[in-house]
Amino acid sequence: MTIWGIIQLFLKAFLIGNLIMVVFAMMTWIERRLLSFFQYRLGPNRVGPFGLLQPIADLLKLIRKENFAPRQVSQVLHLAAPIFTLFCALAVFAVIPFGQEDWNLFGWHTPPFMAADLNVAVLFALAMNGLGGYGVIVGGWASNSKYALLGALRACAQLISYEITLTLAMLPVLMMTSSLSMTDIASGHLGWSMGSWHPWFIVWAPLGFGLFLLAALAEANRAPFDHAEAEQELVGGFHTEYGGLRYAAFANAEYLHLLAISGIGVTFFLGGTSVPGLDDPAGVMLGGLSMAPLIALGSFLVKMAFFIFLFIWIRATLPRLRYDRLMRFGWKAMLPLATLQVLVTATIVSQGWGKG
């Protein structure tokens, strides 16, 4: 790897990492406002225009708090858990292809807008997602409090149950693209057709998409599967004993999980950066510059926004499941269905139907 390559890598990592942090900050505002709209309210609209500076105010408040840990906690793990969770959540973004197209900007040839095009990107993303759960579990354990421990316990069981379904729901797409690289998967639907139509994988695997959606909710600890937090039952669940920036790190990681899982969902089921009806985005020119990278990035972000809106919508609607029903639903409904659709897809793929 040349020096320029390494510099590029750092630049991209820096850019994506920081942009994602900005998006996270906005996410807290977006979620609160959207939730309000779903409840006939207005939400935070006082700080700055439309309340846009609310995240900054929250950040300032959290930063000014003491870096505090109760006496009974395991000090090292208590500090390490949020950092670890945040790291894992952030690492997933290394392999999410926000845009595949090469920028050709003012004669500069810049690399595609993703930090690392791993050939085992899916594995990496899932592993990092799963590892992030350890932060929650360790944080709950290290807090040495019964509520935190119960939250961690639930997170643990839930993670195991739904991680399987999540992976199985993604499996059909992997089989159809026969690749673990995110870029291959994002453009993989072009290799499959119904007539002359190359639909996104959501059409090929609608059941997989539905299961992915539900499992993603559980994976990101979102309502109605937010049992690890469960503020009505467990005070704050695993982050009961957390405050200030340590708590902020957990909240940050939770939203990053949400964004990451949305990005993965877009890549897998919504055709990545592709725009329907626009087969060759490179053909769209504006002032002699190809708009392909912008279109790609834009379409990816719009699709991610769709996922996020859906997640918030679901959170605004559905109450939290009872814990035993969560387990029953995971093991006795979702897992069999996921297995079934894997078998069906395996049959289709092995017969080569729709290939071309």
Place this chain on the structure above:
Amino acid sequence: MRPITGVFRGTKNTSVGMATTLRAFFGKNITEQYPEVKHPVMPRFRGRHKLHRHANGLEKCVGCSLCAAACPADCIRVVADENTDDNRVSAGERYATVYEINMSRCIFCGYCEMACPFDAITLGNDWELADLNRDQMIYTKSMLLADPPTSDRYGMNRRAVTLDGDGLDSALPVWLEETVARESGERSGTDPTGRKGKS
């Protein structure tokens, strides 16, 4: 069969719920933007007290302390003094030199206005009475005599409905009305309290 019907039922119920929240999403929100928009109160809402004057500027209160006697929260303090020709404050024989209401004790029951024989005290519509200091919760006579602030320190104090329209502010006992009207006509320009006649 039960799992199958369960799936259908669950899907249906979830869809209904999602549709409901989506309707709310596009529906009109019910939030009141408080400091800018104030919830209108009903005309007979019992808020901050007002002390009233006759049309000629004399105070209606004669310092009889019946309001203080009627007050169940014991929050009114009246000290009365004699009117003299040099210092004529009220229309009656005596007037209140001190008239204080402790707003942190007042329960806004309205017994004081019921007890008052001269309609000198009524409960107004002003409800923004919060303060940072207990001392400031004691409203003196000058505060109660003055109009409630049209703008307060929290922003624009828009009073949606006021009592002024129905004439309570200038209402006199019917038996006094003619006399006062005649007197105020004679006294115009030489108002003893230095106030222009209040309508």
